[in-house]
Amino acid sequence: MQIEEKQIVINGQNIILRSPGRQDAKSFSEVRDITYRETYFLARYPEETDFTAEAAEAMISDIAERREEFLIGAFRKKQMIGCVMVLKEGNHIKFRHKAVIGIFILQKYCGMGLGRQLMEYAIENARKTELEQLKLGVFDDNVAAIRLYEKLGFREWGREPHAFKLKDGSYRDEIQMVLFLS
Ligand SMILES: CC(C)(COP(=O)(O)OP(=O)(O)OC[C@H]1O[C@@H](n2cnc3c(N)ncnc32)[C@H](O)[C@@H]1OP(=O)(O)O)[C@@H](O)C(=O)NCCC(=O)NCCS
Known part of the structure; x- marks a missing residue:
């Protein structure tokens, strides 16, 4: 699904929110990397990701074709x-009403309101589809993300104890949250 372009201003800088095109594959793979x-608030360690520009391009093309x-x-x-x-987690009939939402922003652009604007625009676009709920999982010590999700109306529905084990041997719970769209 393609998202209409929207211009916003973050910290005095013009930022465009839009669907990435194939020409953005390299930039997409770099920002993820x-x-x-x-x-460490993402599910993998850097050495476990292999999101090359080719993989990013394939993902961009694939998702552009999907409806919701x-x-x-x-x-x-x-x-x-x-x-x-x-x-979506899968295209099984019983799962079609829900999708998982995930977000990441380069550290130097965090804390300026971009996360909120991106999430709000995603929710606005999800509301135009048949989707009924957006769900996510978040590390229990990711205070910024949890505050953001709560402000947007997500509520905690579950918690997986010790869902993540870090290299230093410490654990983090995963808080599972949902936003009902209607
Ligand atoms: C989580 C993330 C998307 C938030 O985006 P952001 O642009 O930093 O957030 P915003 O500036 O839009 O802030 C939105 C709200 O989050 C909260 N927040 C942001 N930074 C915070 C911080 N350091 N501590 C506490 N709350 C914070 C505030 O409540 C803020 O609301 P306010 O604007 O009314 O004050 C961003 O920090 C990020 O990409 N982090 C790394 C990847 C990640 O953790 N992804 C989420 C995985 S579940």
Whole structure:
């Protein structure tokens, strides 16, 4: 699904929110790579990801063809600086009413309101589809993300104890949250 372009201003800078095209594959793969190195709040360690520009291009083309799934990139001067993804867990009939939402932003653009704008635009677009709910999982110590999701109306429905084990041997619970769209 393609998302209409929207211009916003973050910290005095013009940022475009739009679906990435195939020409953005390299930028998409780079921003994902950097974010994996900047934070442990994503599901994998950087060495476990192999999101090459080719893989990014394939993903962009694939998702553009799907009816209710989408990517929204935040672009500054053609460089992607963050991205929100709305993806289904599968296309089984019983799962078709819901999708998983995920977001990542380069650290230097965090804390300026971009996360909120990206999430709000994704929710607005999800509401135009047949989707009835957006769900997500978040590390229990990811305070910024949890606050953001709560402000947008997501509510906690479950918690998986010790869902993540970090390299230092410490554990994090996963908080599972949902937003009903109607
Ligand atoms: C989580 C993330 C998307 C938030 O985006 P952001 O652009 O930093 O967030 P915003 O500036 O839009 O802030 C939105 C709300 O989050 C909360 N927030 C943001 N940064 C915070 C911080 N450091 N501490 C506490 N709350 C914070 C605030 O409540 C804020 O609301 P307000 O604008 O009314 O004050 C971003 O930090 C990120 O990409 N982190 C790395 C990857 C990640 O953790 N992804 C989520 C995995 S589930």
